[in-house]
Amino acid sequence: MNARALPEKRPAEWSEDGILACLSRHFPLTHPSLLLGRGDDCAVLKAGRPLAVSTDLFLEDTHFRGAYFTPEDMGYKALAVNVSDLAGCGARPQGFTLCLGLPAWADMAWLDAFFGGMAQLADSRNMVLAGGDLSRCDKLTVSVTVWGEPSDPGDFLVRGGSMPGDILFVTGPLGLARVGLSVLESHGRKALESWPAACAAHLRPRPHVDEGLMLARAGFNARPPALMDISDGIMRDLPRLLGLTGELSATCPEKRSGLGAQIVLARGQLHPEVLRHAEQKGKNPVHEALLGGEDYCLLGSCAPDMLPPLHAAIPGLTSIGVVTDGGGIVCNHEPLDSLASMRGFDHFEPHAGES
Amino acid sequence: MNARALPEKRPAEWSEDGILACLSRHFPLTHPSLLLGRGDDCAVLKAGRPLAVSTDLFLEDTHFRGAYFTPEDMGYKALAVNVSDLAGCGARPQGFTLCLGLPAWADMAWLDAFFGGMAQLADSRNMVLAGGDLSRCDKLTVSVTVWGEPSDPGDFLVRGGSMPGDILFVTGPLGLARVGLSVLESHGRKALESWPAACAAHLRPRPHVDEGLMLARAGFNARPPALMDISDGIMRDLPRLLGLTGELSATCPEKRSGLGAQIVLARGQLHPEVLRHAEQKGKNPVHEALLGGEDYCLLGSCAPDMLPPLHAAIPGLTSIGVVTDGGGIVCNHEPLDSLASMRGFDHFEPHAGES
Numbered sequence: 001m002n003a004r005a006l007p008e009k010r011p012a013e014w015s016e017d018g019i020l021a022c023l024s025r026h027f028p029l030t031h032p033s034l035l036l037g038r039g040d041d042c043a044v045l046k047a048g049r050p051l052a053v054s055t056d057l058f059l060e061d062t063h064f065r066g067a068y069f070t071p072e073d074m075g076y077k078a079l080a081v082n083v084s085d086l087a088g089c090g091a092r093p094q095g096f097t098l099c100l101g102l103p104a105w106a107d108m109a110w111l112d113a114f115f116g117g118m119a120q121l122a123d124s125r126n127m128v129l130a131g132g133d134l135s136r137c138d139k140l141t142v143s144v145t146v147w148g149e150p151s152d153p154g155d156f157l158v159r160g161g162s163m164p165g166d167i168l169f170v171t172g173p174l175g176l177a178r179v180g181l182s183v184l185e186s187h188g189r190k191a192l193e194s195w196p197a198a199c200a201a202h203l204r205p206r207p208h209v210d211e212g213l214m215l216a217r218a219g220f221n222a223r224p225p226a227l228m229d230i231s232d233g234i235m236r237d238l239p240r241l242l243g244l245t246g247e248l249s250a251t252c253p254e255k256r257s258g259l260g261a262q263i264v265l266a267r268g269q270l271h272p273e274v275l276r277h278a279e280q281k282g283k284n285p286v287h288e289a290l291l292g293g294e295d296y297c298l299l300g301s302c303a304p305d306m307l308p309p310l311h312a313a314i315p316g317l318t319s320i321g322v323v324t325d326g327g328g329i330v331c332n333h334e335p336l337d338s339l340a341s342m343r344g345f346d347h348f349e350p351h352a353g354e355s
Numbered sequence: 356m357n358a359r360a361l362p363e364k365r366p367a368e369w370s371e372d373g374i375l376a377c378l379s380r381h382f383p384l385t386h387p388s389l390l391l392g393r394g395d396d397c398a399v400l401k402a403g404r405p406l407a408v409s410t411d412l413f414l415e416d417t418h419f420r421g422a423y424f425t426p427e428d429m430g431y432k433a434l435a436v437n438v439s440d441l442a443g444c445g446a447r448p449q450g451f452t453l454c455l456g457l458p459a460w461a462d463m464a465w466l467d468a469f470f471g472g473m474a475q476l477a478d479s480r481n482m483v484l485a486g487g488d489l490s491r492c493d494k495l496t497v498s499v500t501v502w503g504e505p506s507d508p509g510d511f512l513v514r515g516g517s518m519p520g521d522i523l524f525v526t527g528p529l530g531l532a533r534v535g536l537s538v539l540e541s542h543g544r545k546a547l548e549s550w551p552a553a554c555a556a557h558l559r560p561r562p563h564v565d566e567g568l569m570l571a572r573a574g575f576n577a578r579p580p581a582l583m584d585i586s587d588g589i590m591r592d593l594p595r596l597l598g599l600t601g602e603l604s605a606t607c608p609e610k611r612s613g614l615g616a617q618i619v620l621a622r623g624q625l626h627p628e629v630l631r632h633a634e635q636k637g638k639n640p641v642h643e644a645l646l647g648g649e650d651y652c653l654l655g656s657c658a659p660d661m662l663p664p665l666h667a668a669i670p671g672l673t674s675i676g677v678v679t680d681g682g683g684i685v686c687n688h689e690p691l692d693s694l695a696s697m698r699g700f701d702h703f704e705p706h707a708g709e710s
Contacts, residue, residue: 020602029602035405039601040513041443041583042407042503050390051406052397055452055500056488062456063490088396097410099454099498101417133411133498135418143454143488143498145410148397158395228396246394247375247384 026119031128043130054085058142072117078142083207088229090157090216091148095128101137154216157227162301164325172297173271175289177201205296225302233292263321263331381474386483398485409440413497427472433497438562443584445512445571446503456492509571512582517656519680527652528626530644532556560651582655588647618676618686
């Protein structure tokens, strides 16, 4: 952990030694997966088995608002969105690195709270902070890289591999975090009173690690489920699961899978706060759930005979439809293309992504 | 590689597919070290042996200036400063992830050039881009995480482990990048005419990977050299090599090594552009070399009998002194503490790091 480019002159505790001491209070230096922890040019991972690796940016005013995120929320969520990528592969989290660009307003009390929120999630998943970089920045800038090992038994689960007739499922409520973003943007933290579940879904999403590990185990002696985490909403993420979009299909259109999906989403499957919010806004709650964004639950498909044991093992698992042999993606008999003009989750900004 | 939060509305090519296609032109999807490359929630590394991992921020106006860095320079250096951390462990680079926060001014021509500069270094070291994240940001924000494997034969080299009597060495010129920063700040790219080596050292530092690998091999059947890369100048980095500062010593002062060093730096050892610049500014060139910053060559120590073969194997290797049993750090009979009031390399900003 370098701390070589720090915010401007502060009290004595706001020194490299002071910050490193604060870090040490929250994050242990050692871990069974490490041969060498923080404090050198590199950390050294034992890494005797394959490793799943993912990285995400977490930027002020792009991914979160300082106005209604506490420092604990920021630290927690910056790590959670990365851990969710591990969950989407059925991986068991092991460790992470942290790059932190601190604005001039940051002080030791803030940093202590930020590290505290991050350490809460790291401890609960037994993840080690193996290294990082600390610098000065205009706005709070966080970049986390996480890694994890395969479940035992089990292999990592990936996108693609769905077959016509497979059941589509999710492991949590759709559209709830979208409602949370909307009410927090409108009312700040006062929204927590009327929309507790939605605000929690946006501020403190729970990565579905245990669900991912159970799915990986279920796939060990059978055709493995296709799996991913939902970060941009079903409408944008389902085509990714089915292999209809992505870098490979962007460069090799002939490699697109040609699969489709029939989604059936009843109002009764939606969270009460999603229904109430849609009613207040005069919107179709199913559309809101499909657009979603930052759900951070898992989206997958599996052979029909795998579904009963999965239902038994994962209480929150809900079937939402079936994979088809082409025919596009249809939800409640309405083609999803007709929703394409509505914006998916977009982090406060216009989308250029849909060309 | 997600591209879900892109800069504002642009021509059709500035779409998720367009950007991913640009990425594919510069960075291959597959690599012998990968089981799964870009396009899923996680990349999957084979990782049968220990892995060295490091991460660094590369921020506009903190670590580089848009005014005199070409997009190719930015892409190259953002990766180079991370690869230098691998070199500092004697690791062989294998792969990296890239988080990229793009400002509104970025367009496809810029991105193509940025990726081009980054791919130039990645190709030369056979490194794979395994994943990343793309977002919108006010200023250009780059965060890279790199990993590498041990040399064969050899183990990773670390800080600490120096013994009194060991020879201190560096693998490249000291203070040259500091001169480059100074003249580029004063004159922009026009400085390249009069200060070609210094500007190149700042804009396109060469990570000393081959030197690190040779040192790791030399340490395989002997007491391994202590090693690190010099990012903040000898004056701040030598105490780290010797175990006098860092997170462990910040939290456990009794674990400080108690070592010292006698440095001998003659003017004849300094780069002609360092000498000329110091003369023009009326500064002591040895002090400038000690303050340095972003040298990105390697600093290490080894047993005296290891030095002759190292000299033969690494042409740029220079002895700069000897490790002592206490007595502080002294350069040319002057205690380094007396230089502590002078600022080390500080990326355009005041330092709070020295408490």
